[in-house]
Amino acid sequence: MNFSERFSILHIGLAFLGRFSRSLPRFFLIVIGGGWGVLYTVLRPSAWRRTVMIEFRRSLRQLIGGGFFSVVVVACLTGFGLVSQAVYWLGFAGMSQMTGGLLSSILLREIAPILVGVILLGRSGMLMLTEMGNLTKGGRLNTLSGMGMDPFLIFVVPRTIAMTVGGVTLGTLFGAMALATGYVACWAKGIVTVSIWSFLFEVVNSMQLVDYIGIPLKFLLSGSTVGLCCCLSGIDVTAEDNLATLMPRGFSRGIMSILVINVLIDVILGSL
Numbered sequence: 001m002n003f004s005e006r007f008s009i010l011h012i013g014l015a016f017l018g019r020f021s022r023s024l025p026r027f028f029l030i031v032i033g034g035g036w037g038v039l040y041t042v043l044r045p046s047a048w049r050r051t052v053m054i055e056f057r058r059s060l061r062q063l064i065g066g067g068f069f070s071v072v073v074v075a076c077l078t079g080f081g082l083v084s085q086a087v088y089w090l091g092f093a094g095m096s097q098m099t100g101g102l103l104s105s106i107l108l109r110e111i112a113p114i115l116v117g118v119i120l121l122g123r124s125g126m127l128m129l130t131e132m133g134n135l136t137k138g139g140r141l142n143t144l145s146g147m148g149m150d151p152f153l154i155f156v157v158p159r160t161i162a163m164t165v166g167g168v169t170l171g172t173l174f175g176a177m178a179l180a181t182g183y184v185a186c187w188a189k190g191i192v193t194v195s196i197w198s199f200l201f202e203v204v205n206s207m208q209l210v211d212y213i214g215i216p217l218k219f220l221l222s223g224s225t226v227g228l229c230c231c232l233s234g235i236d237v238t239a240e241d242n243l244a245t246l247m248p249r250g251f252s253r254g255i256m257s258i259l260v261i262n263v264l265i266d267v268i269l270g271s272l
Contacts (some may be wrong), residue, residue: 075177083182100206132234167223
């Protein structure tokens with residue numbers, strides 16, 4: 001093997017390594033830029049034109065209406081499977097005074113934001129991903145840009161804000177339904193004898209100040225990052241992409257964003 005052949009092999013290897021290294025932070029930087037763009041646009045009253053408001057209402061209606069039943073079902077199952085079992089075994093072990101703290105730290109702070117984020121991703125995020133991918137591959141986004149309309153303003157901004165509002169709304173519903181269902185299951189079995197208001201007060205009273213900040217923040221940022229990742233993944237398609245490659249990529253990005261947001265908030269608030 002002469003020098004030119006060795007140089008060609010080395011050049012190919014370095015090119016592959018560089019392409020791989022650049023591809024890892026690429027979408028992460030796109031999401032950061034897109035998030036700043038959404039925040040900057042939302043704060044401008046002139047950006048809320050009629051087309052943007054129509055898309056926001058349509059997305060929010062589809063999101064809340066479509067995700068309501070899924071959230072209620074998952075919350076009821078979580079209440080039966082987690083809350084009732086936690087109350088039972090803590091009472092059996094003589095540590096019933098730890099019930100409120102355990103439910104607030106495990107259910108509301110850790111489990112609920114992740115489950116709500118996954119529901120938003122699977123129920124509405126994948127639909128947004130498919131729609132944006134079809135619009136991009138069909139050349140309709142380029143057509144809108146040629147007509148002087150900004151696809152980012154028309155599609156990405158209202159859908160991301162709708163996912164943000166939906167995350168907070170459905171997250172609050174999930175927590176309330178899970179606690180209420182768990183209480184009903186325990187009350188029917190005779191495990192608890194206090195009223196539901198006393199039970200909820202015990203859970204709320206065990207929460208710390210960082211919980212009142214972190215839990216709503218997790219719901220809010222989980223919804224916004226899921227919406228942003230799905231919309232930007234749909235815009236970031238290539239001519240070789242199809243549903244078989246687009247859907248797994250968008251789903252993995254959405255799951256990763258949910259986990260990263262929850263871990264970062266825990267780390268930041270835990271250091272305070």
